[in-house]
Amino acid sequence: QVQLQESGPGLVKPSGTLSLTCAVSGGSISSSNWWTWVRQPPGRGLEWIGEISRSGNTNYNPSLKSRVTISVDDSKNQFSVKLSSVTAADTAVYYCVRRRSNDAFDFWGQGTMVTVSS
Amino acid sequence: DIQMTQSPSTLSASVGDRVTITCRASQSISIWLAWYQQKPGKAPNLLIYKASSLESGVPSRFSGSGSGTEFTLTISSLQPDDFATYYCQHYNSYPIGFGQGTRLEIK
Numbered sequence: 498q499v500q501l502q503e504s505g506p507g508l509v510k511p512s513g514t515l516s517l518t519c520a521v522s523g524g525s526i527s528s529s530n531w532w533t534w535v536r537q538p539p540g541r542g543l544e545w546i547g548e549i550s551r552s553g554n555t556n557y558n559p560s561l562k563s564r565v566t567i568s569v570d571d572s573k574n575q576f577s578v579k580l581s582s583v584t585a586a587d588t589a590v591y592y593c594v595r596r597r598s599n600d601a602f603d604f605w606g607q608g609t610m611v612t613v614s615s
Numbered sequence: 616d617i618q619m620t621q622s623p624s625t626l627s628a629s630v631g632d633r634v635t636i637t638c639r640a641s642q643s644i645s646i647w648l649a650w651y652q653q654k655p656g657k658a659p660n661l662l663i664y665k666a667s668s669l670e671s672g673v674p675s676r677f678s679g680s681g682s683g684t685e686f687t688l689t690i691s692s693l694q695p696d697d698f699a700t701y702y703c704q705h706y707n708s709y710p711i712g713f714g715q716g717t718r719l720e721i722k
Contacts, residue, residue, distance in 0.1 A: 543651075543659065543702055545711040558710045559616075592658055601649035601706065603670070605658035 499524040501593045501606035509587075509613050515580040519593030519606060526569060527551045531596035532576045534567060536589040537608075544589075548596060549576055583613045617641050617705055621714035627722040632693045636717045638686045638703035647707035650679055650688045653716075654699045662701075663688065693719075 505517035519532070526532060534546040547557035549567045557565050561580065569576040580587060591611055595604040618641040628634050638648065646666040651659035661670045663679035666686055676691040690697055698721050703714040 542716050543704075543713040545713070556709050560710075596706075597664075599706075601661055601664035601670075601704070602651075602659075603661050603664075605660075608658050 499595055499604045501595065501604055503591060503593050503606045503609040505609060505611070507610055507612060509583055509611060510615055511584055511613055513583055513613075515583050515587060515591075515611055515613070516577065517591055517593070517609065517611070518575055518577045520573075520575045521595075522574070524595075526574045526576060527571055529598045531556075531598075532567075532569060533594040533596045533602060534578045535592045535594055535602070535605075536587075537592070538586075538589045546578065546580075546591075585613050587611070588613045616710055617644060617708065617712055619703055619705055619712050619714040621701075621703055621717050623717060624715065625718045625720065627720050628693055629722045630693050630695055634690050634693060634719065636688045636701055636703075636719075638681075638688070638714050640684045640686075640705055640707075643683045644705045644707035646682050647705055648679075648681070648686050649704045649706065650677075651702045651704065652697075652699045653702065659702060 500522045502520045509515045531548040533548040547567050549555045564581045566579045590608040592608045593606040594602045597603045620639045622637050648666045650663040653659040662673050667679045678689050701717045
């Protein structure tokens with residue numbers, strides 16, 4: 498059973514950079530899946546942030562593309578997201594997710610709340 | 616971008632009821648649609664993929680249908696554990712998008 502666990506600061510200052518890491522266990526990050534980030538502002542719906550493949554190919558949401566970077570670390574079996582120039586609008590629960598090879602999102606982390614505030 | 620619109624936004628029903636949630640895409644997405652269930656404070660859980668394929672471990676009272684631009688999620692006989700928020704998602708093209716959610720509440 499694949500498990501994902503997010504980690505990172507729960508509070509980020511405005512104009513700063515949000516950085517989160519997702520540790521993958523029970524499966525290899527080098528498998529033929531996409532590793533994905535999704536966020537959910539409090540009381541609102543889900544927003545796809547972007548994804549990375551085992552070969553390092555990335556796809557990003559155009560609404561965030563200028564500010565987001567997703568990377569993978571095979572040696573640690575983990576992947577990460579960085580979101581720069583954050584504002585209060587980036588306050589959300591951030592989920593790391595496995596996207597089954599070109600299909601749906603089958604395994605989700607528990608989510609981590611990130612608040613942007615001074 | 617492809618827009619996903621769910622209806623209704625809120626649905627009140629009773630245990631044992633048959634309920635249907637609709638999801639419409641702004642353009643054809645073939646069968647590249649998934650449904651998720653989310654309970655408060657929890658991550659979403661995959662129910663249906665490729666419009667009508669039941670994810671392993673998901674009760675058979677859940678079913679999905681549709682193709683192109685119109686899709687439905689049906690729960691054949693509501694159980695107490697089913698009261699939650701449901702999201703559709705397309706993965707036909709980038710950016711991947713979600714519907715706004717349907718909250719299923721107890722009548």
